[in-house]
Amino acid sequence: MGMKDKIIAKVFRYDPSMDKVPYYKEYEVPWQEDESGFMTGLQVLHYIYENIEPIVYDYNCRGSICGRCSMVIDGKPVLACYTKLKPGLHIFEPLEGQPIIRDLMIDRKPVMQKFVETEVAKKTVNAVEKSEDIDYDLYWNTLERLNNCRECMLCYDVCPALKVGGKDYVGPGAMMQIAFRHLDPHDEANRVEQAVYSGLWKCVMCGSCELVCPAQIPHLSLLQRLRDDAESQSLKPKEWEDYNFWKNRLQTSEKSGKE
Ligand code: SF4
Ligand code: SF4
Ligand code: FES
Known part of the structure; x- marks a missing residue:
């Protein structure tokens, strides 16, 4: 079999009950293209599982809906069922920074718990009466996308704010669920306050979450919206103001130094 007829899958393997450290194992998978001329990452894993040896990974819908097949393929956080390989x-590899159950399967509970916690203190108003307040743009471009969050955690894999200040930040996916409730006219709780104590200002506004999000959620504009609304409720943390004050001072003095 030449290289054109096969995929060499180098798979992260780790059984915490037996292996001292993770290792990688290579598998030769015959090329079986589908009608679009590709083979998906999930099809490759299925081949290994069914024909070579059992490896552990998670999936359900096979159609980019459930978010369960999220992993890192060739260094990129992706949905395996939606990743076309040549x-x-x-x-x-498994998503980074999450506890590993076995091989490519991570324990989703810690992050899912953060999603669940965004539900707290939800208050609803008369749904029918308030539905009339939702404009078309807000509905299709924002609320509907937020509603389609796959809970895939790809955004958690790339978020630098979680890498440095982990515990104080709920992370991009859960923060988007707070934004969802903030913009939903059926919800009357103070979601801006919730966003602030969930670490809104820990985010460095890098936009990495938006780039990997399969639901095309406009993370950056929603994070900015939450910040603007927090500022207008005087909920901007004091230390952030201090930070901006010193940053401006620094920029001004750098500028005057050059002149
Ligand atoms: S924009 Fe914020 S939430 Fe998104 S990845 Fe960057 S730091 Fe994380
Ligand atoms: S916000 Fe996007 S990347 Fe993050 S969990 Fe939801 S669908 Fe996945
Ligand atoms: S299996 Fe459901 S998103 Fe991939």
């Missing part, structure tokens, strides 16, 4: 070498 013949050649491909590397399969």
